[in-house]
Amino acid sequence: MDTFSLLLDGLLVAAQPGNLGFALLGVLLGTAVGVLPGLGPALTVALLLPVSLSFGATGSMIMFAGIYYGGMYGGAISSILLNTPGETASIMTALEGNKMAKDGRGGKALGAAAIGSFFGGTCATIGLAIIAPLMVKVALAFGPAEYFALMVLSFLTVSAAFGGSLMRGLTALFIGLSIGLVGIDRLTGQARLSFGVPELRDNISIATVAVGLFAIGETLYIASQSSTMNEKMQAVKGSVWLTLGELKRCLKPFLRGTGLGFMFGPLPTGGAEIPTFLSYSAERRTAKGIAREEFDSGKGAIEGVAGPEAANNASAAGTLIPLLTLGLPTSATAAVMLAGFQQYGLQPGPLLFTSNSELVWGLIASLFIANLMLVVINLPFVGVWVRLLTIPKPWLYAGIMTFAALGIIGAQGTPFSLILLLVFGLVGFVMRRFDYPLAPVLVGAILGPLAEEQLRRGLMINQGDFSFLVTSWIALTIYAIAVAAVAGPLLWSRFSKRGIEASKALHEH
Amino acid sequence: MxxxxxxxxxxxxxxxxxxxxxxxxxxxxxxxxxxxxxxxxxxxxxxxxxxxxxxxxxxxxxxxxxxxxxxxxxxxxxxxxGDFPEREALNFAPVLWLLAALGGMTALLYAGSGFIIASSVLFGLAARGFGRKPVWLTFLVGLLLNCMLYVLFRQGLGLSLPGGLIEPYINVLFR
The missing domain is CATH 1.10.287 (Helix Hairpins)
Structure with a gap:
């Protein structure tokens, strides 16, 4: 009941015209960027970080969440019509979706994707609204020792989950930690890693790091690739509206996909890749009748689109649970959103629910609205989005670079920030080329200084006695989870390997 | 493929x-x-x-x-x-163009050209890096785009973008 009234209050916040506008802007931008191959929601949120400073905390968070959801929708469009998944979450959608498009049923695939996304997103957002307050109750008992443990958990899980290799993940984390060191030490006033440069004494802005790594690094990477995608784009054929019979076929995949996505979203296993893969293989394994024939004959089965699409949107909602209640990002986009909170001096965690309850519940409520908006702008207007795919690459990427530079120079005001942007762009490029995950860098840069402060404050209170770190059962439990979270992905690597093989199979068609 | x-x-x-x-x-x-x-x-x-x-x-x-x-x-x-994943051959030329684009913009801002010209150089060189020629055309497209962006973000959203050669004239228009 309590949750329900908070959610109603949130709806009032979300329904304010300004916030509705931010939600609409977010879903439009998210879909647009999701459609474009190679550009994911993490990059979009990063690009908008500096610009959004003038939007206010609630408005920009609502917009960012809209981008996250919209990116998941948009990714389906390019997967189905172009066979080039916009981001990893849509790889499985491309498998059956593109076959359906080649069979002249692209419209149906798009329809199943949009409704699946809506279903998965909405159900999982309800789950988020129910579970988040429960998590907050647990987390309110946390002290410095528990927070330090939580940050260790966060460090280990992002490093282990993103990308294939724990070693590369941890290297990325330590690069992030070193970025967090730059500037004046909060406790003693000592300038660290500043080398006499005044701009460095004021800490490096997380937005510069995020934009450099994600936008500039990714653009450099795309420019450096000599092979170009030359998949033929399929025209949208057939109605996007599903018949009752088709909806019936999709219902079970929707339910299974939503369950998988919501379960895996909050876990530090790297976002939507694993749940979409599991959903696809479940549909393929259990298919009967017409579906069986369509899976086997390569005509493309609607179940294979419906399940993974429900799963990827459900996982986006699931990701928000640990992000909002504990400040733990479990996907790259969540890591960039964490940078967004930080930009406003907000630290996601249990306290956020009491100190900024309007923002949190407004954000959750706006997710429902964003989902509704997405179905409306996706089903009838799919043709408009498709046209985005015809923007020539030079203009598109030059525009992205320009926008990145504009945001940074506008927020920081000094040309020195562009030098930093270039440096982080180069770092991001090398990391991308050598398959290092980027999210741990951000998490290290954001949480590193907080972890150091908690540890040093705790030590001061306890007069230099380190044992305070391990005397609490909650802290010990968190450490145990951290160990399990590092060991867990190793078990899952079997699955992700199969996922990679499946994505490779895409290129052979 | x-x-x-x-x-x-x-x-x-x-x-x-x-x-x-x-x-x-x-x-x-x-x-x-x-x-x-x-x-x-x-x-x-x-x-x-x-x-x-x-x-x-x-x-x-x-x-x-x-x-x-x-x-x-x-x-x-x-x-x-050999644990790193296989990589495609590196295409150096476009990367150098993009680096020149960002470097050029930074240098021009330090020189006081203002946001619009500096950012148009960035846009022009970046588009050239992705294969769009000639450079004067991409620069002009960038100039047009950046004038619009400047008005949108400076006048519309109040972002502080560094002024220089062109910006004072635009600011006068919107006074």
Whole structure:
């Protein structure tokens, strides 16, 4: 009941015209960027970080969440019509979706994707609204020792989950930690890693790091690739509206996909890749009748689109649970959103629910609205989005670079920030080329200084006695989870390997 | 996509010698060592302090620096074992264009050209890097775009963008 009234209050916040506008802007931008191959929601949120400073905390968070959801929708469009998944979450959608498009049923695939996304997103957002307050109750008992443990958990899980290799993940984390060191030490006033440069004494802005790594690094990477995608784009054929019979076929995949996505979203296993893969293989394994024939004959089965699409949107909602209640990002986009909170001096965690309850519940409520908006702008207007795919690459990427530079120079005001942007762009490029995950860098840069402060404050209170770190059962439990979270992905690597093989199979068609 | 496969095989690590040392990986390791040394050198220069905490501002830098050095060693191991994923041949020219684009914009801003001209150079060179010619055309497109962006973000959203040669005239128009 309590949750329900908070959610109603949130709806009032979300329904304010300004916030509705931010939600609409977010879903439009998210879909647009999701459609474009190679550009994911993490990059979009990063690009908008500096610009959004003038939007206010609630408005920009609502917009960012809209981008996250919209990116998941948009990714389906390019997967189905172009066979080039916009981001990893849509790889499985491309498998059956593109076959359906080649069979002249692209419209149906798009329809199943949009409704699946809506279903998965909405159900999982309800789950988020129910579970988040429960998590907050647990987390309110946390002290410095528990927070330090939580940050260790966060460090280990992002490093282990993103990308294939724990070693590369941890290297990325330590690069992030070193970025967090730059500037004046909060406790003693000592300038660290500043080398006499005044701009460095004021800490490096997380937005510069995020934009450099994600936008500039990714653009450099795309420019450096000599092979170009030359998949033929399929025209949208057939109605996007599903018949009752088709909806019936999709219902079970929707339910299974939503369950998988919501379960895996909050876990530090790297976002939507694993749940979409599991959903696809479940549909393929259990298919009967017409579906069986369509899976086997390569005509493309609607179940294979419906399940993974429900799963990827459900996982986006699931990701928000640990992000909002504990400040733990479990996907790259969540890591960039964490940078967004930080930009406003907000630290996601249990306290956020009491100190900024309007923002949190407004954000959750706006997710429902964003989902509704997405179905409306996706089903009838799919043709408009498709046209985005015809923007020539030079203009598109030059525009992205320009926008990145504009945001940074506008927020920081000094040309020195562009030098930093270039440096982080180069770092991001090398990391991308050598398959290092980027999210741990951000998490290290954001949480590193907080972890150091908690540890040093705790030590001061306890007069230099380190044992305070391990005397609490909650802290010990968190450490145990951290160990399990590092060991867990190793078990899952079997699955992700199969996922990679499946994505490779895409290129052979 | 056969062409894709061909180019993949022509990358820095050909199929037959997958156990050959990855030079790029060694380069990363070298970078990590230099960075670790830099952090340690910086931390060693802090004045000594006494406090109840017993750990001063230099402890975390030492830990981070040591961590980076350790991962540098592990990177060498990975490079020698060929653990890095296969890469396509690096296309240098576009990357250089993009670097020149960002570098050019930075230099122009330091020189006081203002946002619009600097950012148009960025746009023009970046579009050229992605294969769009000639440069004067891409620059002009950039100029048009950046004038619009300037009005939108400076006048509309109140973002402070550095002024220079063109900006004062636009500001007058919107006064």
């Amino acid at each position: 056969a062409t894709h496969e061909d180019k993949g095989a022509g990358a820095s690590r050909p199929d037959g010698s997958s156990r050959a040392t990855d030079i790029g990986g060694l380069g990363i390791a070298l970078g990590l060592f230099v960075f670790a040394a830099l952090i340690a050198w910086d931390a060693s220069s802090y004045p000594e302090r006494r406090s109840y905490a017993q750990i001063g501002p230099e402890i975390f830098p030492y830990i981070v620096g040591a961590g980076i050095a350790i991962f540098g060693v592990l990177t060498i191991v990975m490079a020698r074992r």
